[in-house]
Amino acid sequence: MNAQPPASDTIAAPPERRESLWTKAAYKFRRDRVGVWSLAVVLVYMAIALGVVFGWWATSWAELEGGKWEPPSAEHWFGTNIIGQDIFDRAIYSTRTSFEVGLVVAILATALGAVLGALAGFFSGSWTDEIILWFMGVLDSIPFILFVAAIAYSLGDTPYAMHVAMISTFWITAGRLVRGEVIKLRGQEYVEAAHAIGVPELTIIFRHVLPNTSHILLVQATITFVAAIKSEVILSFLGIGVKDGMSWGLMIAESTQEVLAGFFNNFLAASVLLFGLVMAFNLFSDALQDALDPRTVAES
Amino acid sequence: MELLQFSVRKLIAGVPLVIGVTLISFLLMVYFGPDKTFDLLGKNPTAEQIAEVREQLGYNKPFLVRYGEYVRELVTFNFGASESTGEPVTSLLARTIPVSVALALPGFILGNLLGVALGLLAAYYRGGLADKFIMGSAAIGMSISFLIVIIAFQIIFSSSFGLNLFPVRGWDVNSIGDYVSYVTVPTLATVFVALGYNTRFYRSVIVEEMSRDHVRTARAFGVPPAPLFYKLILKNALIPIITRIMFSIPVIIISGSLLLEQYFGIPGVGKATYDAIVTGDQPVLKAVVALTAILLVIVQLLTDILYRAVDPRVSLK
Numbered sequence: 001m002n003a004q005p006p007a008s009d010t011i012a013a014p015p016e017r018r019e020s021l022w023t024k025a026a027y028k029f030r031r032d033r034v035g036v037w038s039l040a041v042v043l044v045y046m047a048i049a050l051g052v053v054f055g056w057w058a059t060s061w062a063e064l065e066g067g068k069w070e071p072p073s074a075e076h077w078f079g080t081n082i083i084g085q086d087i088f089d090r091a092i093y094s095t096r097t098s099f100e101v102g103l104v105v106a107i108l109a110t111a112l113g114a115v116l117g118a119l120a121g122f123f124s125g126s127w128t129d130e131i132i133l134w135f136m137g138v139l140d141s142i143p144f145i146l147f148v149a150a151i152a153y154s155l156g157d158t159p160y161a162m163h164v165a166m167i168s169t170f171w172i173t174a175g176r177l178v179r180g181e182v183i184k185l186r187g188q189e190y191v192e193a194a195h196a197i198g199v200p201e202l203t204i205i206f207r208h209v210l211p212n213t214s215h216i217l218l219v220q221a222t223i224t225f226v227a228a229i230k231s232e233v234i235l236s237f238l239g240i241g242v243k244d245g246m247s248w249g250l251m252i253a254e255s256t257q258e259v260l261a262g263f264f265n266n267f268l269a270a271s272v273l274l275f276g277l278v279m280a281f282n283l284f285s286d287a288l289q290d291a292l293d294p295r296t297v298a299e300s
Numbered sequence: 301m302e303l304l305q306f307s308v309r310k311l312i313a314g315v316p317l318v319i320g321v322t323l324i325s326f327l328l329m330v331y332f333g334p335d336k337t338f339d340l341l342g343k344n345p346t347a348e349q350i351a352e353v354r355e356q357l358g359y360n361k362p363f364l365v366r367y368g369e370y371v372r373e374l375v376t377f378n379f380g381a382s383e384s385t386g387e388p389v390t391s392l393l394a395r396t397i398p399v400s401v402a403l404a405l406p407g408f409i410l411g412n413l414l415g416v417a418l419g420l421l422a423a424y425y426r427g428g429l430a431d432k433f434i435m436g437s438a439a440i441g442m443s444i445s446f447l448i449v450i451i452a453f454q455i456i457f458s459s460s461f462g463l464n465l466f467p468v469r470g471w472d473v474n475s476i477g478d479y480v481s482y483v484t485v486p487t488l489a490t491v492f493v494a495l496g497y498n499t500r501f502y503r504s505v506i507v508e509e510m511s512r513d514h515v516r517t518a519r520a521f522g523v524p525p526a527p528l529f530y531k532l533i534l535k536n537a538l539i540p541i542i543t544r545i546m547f548s549i550p551v552i553i554i555s556g557s558l559l560l561e562q563y564f565g566i567p568g569v570g571k572a573t574y575d576a577i578v579t580g581d582q583p584v585l586k587a588v589v590a591l592t593a594i595l596l597v598i599v600q601l602l603t604d605i606l607y608r609a610v611d612p613r614v615s616l617k
Binding site: 134135137138145238249252259271274275279282286 | 327451
């Protein structure tokens with residue numbers, strides 16, 4: 001299946017260095033136009049979010065600057081909301097919230113899934129595995145929104161109940177995937193060899209086996225990122241998500257009073273920005289998955 | 301007999317799951333949950349009053365006793381009364397579950413049927429224009445948040461800014477006509493959101509089956525598309541399809557579509573759960589969590605039995 005790419009291409013020559021999964025993936029990814037464009041869009045969003053973090057723009061998202069429901073103008077690009085705040089600023093500021101939730105949840109949930117999945121897979125059949133599997137089953141069986149509420153109850157008034165709840169449920173998919181992969185890798189010669197020369201078990205797992213699942217983890221992290229962003233919007237809308245600050249979910253919650261009165265700017269601003277980010281990230285995630293899948297060949 | 305043995309074994313194996321779910325939810329919601337003492341007391345309570353209420357609520361009992369009470373409630377199916385309305389939890393569930401099922405079922409069935417149809421179409425013309433168009437639309441559909449779809453559909457179908465054909469919200473069902481008018485917009489929203497995921501799933505399952513040798517041979521021998529699909533593809537693809545459909549059942553019956561019910565003001569379990577979350581109504585929350593876990597165990601059992609029914613190679617061991 002891994003045929004050499006056609007010789008007649010003029011776009012990019014195949015890499016001359018030693019071939020690995022990653023160089024092949026990078027090569028395949030660069031030739032995937034949809035993937036490259038979606039990555040570009042994601043990076044633009046990220047730049048917007050970083051700008052907010054550094055205070056370059058959207059600093060006055062909470063200030064009352066105009067009248068109620070002003071139409072779009074040079075001063076307020078998307079108009080103003082019901083109490084006269086600038087919708088453009090609020091929508092831009094919310095990009096930062098989304099990235100914060102997405103990155104925190106994606107990184108921590110994937111890391112947790114990697115560690116627990118690797119342990120369960122390496123010791124599969126033992127009680128360690130049984131306990132981790134039980135834990136996965138249990139957390140999977142609690143309805144998600146109820147779980148978020150339960151975490152919020154027990155943590156009291158922290159703004160991080162949503163993050164904690166997402167991390168403690170979203171790691172499961174990554175955990176199951178890594179567990180399956182590690183069970184496969186465990187039987188390979190290099191693991192046996194490491195055992196034979198007396199490498200400690202934990203070193204084998206985390207230095208030698210786990211890095212070989214990193215392509216799975218990378219794809220899973222992008223999927224988790226999207227899931228976290230989408231959940232944040234719904235949870236914030238229901239009032240159990242973002243507590244202080246601004247988010248697209250809160251903007252949409254605000255807009256439900258406005259749309260029935262015929263004012264759509266708030267709703268549209270949040271929806272379109274959310275859609276753009278989720279769509280770009282979904283496409284990026286698909287392209288990444290294709291690029292990292294050794295069974296697919298780069299299309300020209 | 302073998303089946304009975306298997307079922308009993310499977311149900312016993314489900315006990316740790318139910319214990320885990322109830323234990324974790326009990327720990328989070330009740331044991332480390334909000335202290336209800338001062339909700340029940342008037343202003344300036346004395347030390348004795350506080351002690352009395354704490355005694356009533358069972359806060360001074362050890363952890364295991366309190367958790368044991370929850371398990372007893374679950375086994376006897378008596379969760380007490382809702383703290384905010386005083387309605388017994390069992391009658392609350394009996395009232396709300398049918399509404400949720402009636403609300404979710406049409407969307408679920410339509411979403412899956414259309415998903416199979418589109419998935420099949422895309423798989424059949426794999427790599428062609430139809431495939432690209434269907435999968436492209438699916439990718440777009442998957443990227444639109446459910447929340448946005450609900451609000452947009454409400455504007456389009458139910459408000460004076462759009463077609464204004466259906467009631468904006470509520471659930472006042474006395475006849476089939478009422479039912480159709482209240483269920484249409486939520487169903488359209490459900491189908492719209494589910495369709496992208498379903499199509500992708502069914503396409504990948506069907507593509508996998510279509511690329512097998514026996515299907516290729518059958519096609520070469522000129523087996524027409526309909527028997528090819530039903531006999532050779534769908535039958536072999538049933539296992540992942542059954543898994544997907546069966547595990548959606550607890551979601552439909554118990555959690556319902558919380559967002560949908562909350563937004564359209566439909567009195568199903570989802571809305572009851574949401575209200576319970578907002579008011580901290582522990583008896584309702586405990587009942588919903590526990591029932592979901594039990595239902596999942598039953599669904600797992602049924603799924604395994606169905607596997608056996610569609611694939612004789614699967615053994616019930």
